Amino acid sequence: MTLWLRVTAPCLCLLVVCSMALAQNPEGWDRYLDKYRGPYRGQVVDADTKAPLAGAVFVALWRRDRVYPFHIVTENYAVKEIATDSDGRFLLEARDVEEGAPRRTRRPEFLIFLPGYGSFPSFQKAPTGFLGNVFEGSGTTVELPRLGGREERRKHLLRIGPHSFSETPFKDLPELMRGINQESIAIGVSPYPTPEKQ
Numbered sequence: 260m261t262l263w264l265r266v267t268a269p270c271l272c273l274l275v276v277c278s279m280a281l282a283q284n285p286e287g288w289d290r291y292l293d294k295y296r297g298p299y300r301g302q303v304v305d306a307d308t309k310a311p312l313a314g315a316v317f318v319a320l321w322r323r324d325r326v327y328p329f330h331i332v333t334e335n336y337a338v339k340e341i342a343t344d345s346d347g348r349f350l351l352e353a354r355d356v357e358e359g360a361p362r363r364t365r366r367p368e369f370l371i372f373l374p375g376y377g378s379f380p381s382f383q384k385a386p387t388g389f390l391g392n393v394f395e396g397s398g399t400t401v402e403l404p405r406l407g408g409r410e411e412r413r414k415h416l417l418r419i420g421p422h423s424f425s426e427t428p429f430k431d432l433p434e435l436m437r438g439i440n441q442e443s444i445a446i447g448v449s450p451y452p453t454p455e456k457q
Contacts, residue, residue: 290391292321292364297353300398303343303371305405306384311347312403315373316340316434319351320424324363336364338425342434351394369394372419372435374442375412376403382415409446416442421451429454 303315323336337356343349353367369390371379384402386393393399406412421428421435429436429451440450 299394306402319367
């Protein structure tokens with residue numbers, strides 16, 4: 260391999276990776292925390308009636324990248340949840356997580372779940388488009404559609420993987436697990452066994 264190829268090939272790879280990263284981050288949006296971004300707020304409503312949805316679970320998951328020679332490992336750093344109030348509103352404080360976060364901690368990923376409804380970020384009617392910072396500042400309104408029959412609800416439930424948010428979801432995400440098990444029972448699917456039953 261010539262010296263020119265040894266130098267040029269890695270540079271071209273780096274250029275491609277950087278351009279892909281910029282394409283996925285509109286308007287220079289950085290996936291890493293650079294300061295405290297919370298609190299995270301919003302309102303959850305029924306997509307058809309616009310009625311507020313009380314008891315919807317809002318989950319925030321922070322992941323961090325650990326950089327090693329020749330590879331990066333992404334791991335869960337912190338997770339928090341809160342249920343919406345009677346007006347469908349939530350306010351999740353995260354100062355304790357974000358101000359002490361190690362380098363390369365990513366901005367949080369979000370999930371909103373309510374039995375019988377499609378979830379955020381995949382099944383909501385609104386908001387649409389880039390969702391990276393929609394809950395920062397004044398927040399946004401999330402419109403969740405009511406799901407149809409048992410089969411549609413079963414397929415939707417299979418996409419919600421609580422273990423991707425936490426290795427101990429019953430401890431870290433009790434509201435989410437309560438909602439998932441409530442939905443499981445309602446559609447005739449075996450609920451997740453609680454730690455006491457394991």
